[in-house]
Amino acid sequence: MRLAQHMAVASERVRSTAIEATEFPELSRAYQVMAVPKVVINDRVQFEGALPEAEFLSAVLRASASDVER
Amino acid sequence: MAILTSQNEQEIRKVFGQLKDPVTLIVFSQSLAAADLCAQNEQLVREVAALSDKLGTEVLNLAIDRGRAERYGVDQVPAIVVEGARDYGLRFYGVPLGYEFSNLIDAIVVASTGEPALAEATKTALAGLTSDIDIKVFSTPT
Secondary structure (H helix, E strand, O other), X not given: OHHHHXXXXXXXXXXXXXXXXXXXXXXXXXXOOXXXXXXXXXXXXXXXXXXXXXXXXXXXXXXXXXXXXX | OOOOOHHHHHHHHHHHHHOOOOEEEEEEEOHHHHHHHHHHHHHHHHHXXXXXXXXXXXXXXXXXOHHHHHHHOOOOOXXXXXXXXXXXXXXXXXXXXXXXXXXXXXXXXXXXXXXXXOOHHHHHHHHOXXXXXXXXXEEOOO
16 A cells, blocks of 8 residues: 555656555445455555555556556 | 544654645545445545645545546545645545555655655656656455
């Protein structure tokens, strides 16, 4: 979560939303949240658990690249 | 009854010593949707904001203040927007207690300083983004 927040402050392109999974069961179902923390980037790239900064960045860049390809 | 203990308050005041620019905590509520959680969220935000004169709060209604909700991209309650010198895109859905609480405090600090704790390589890569990135992080209080 901390990385997502700091990335949002670093770039005007990035938005970070922390979602309390138990309070939003429908959202959690829609995003198939089975374990937390679960990170979903642009509704496409997703992973469970905390990642080191470089790997988190790779996931962001993958999500960005798949946008460009569209 | 207060949500934060006096020990919590002491610790948070210490962290808030780093605050630089003013931060506004914009709360979205809607009593018809989730009255108890919205009330708890408003109380928590007020208690946190009271710990620094650099913090302000604003409580909006998701159903009434639709223009603001749309501008912030908020469509759920309870929600918090952490806004610093600009809107950095920091959002919280649900009452940020437990694990999320430390993230709320961290979001306030980074929105106030405007200085993300990231490696230079990360900042450079993010500066090159050409499309919008929406990161959702699901967690639970424990």
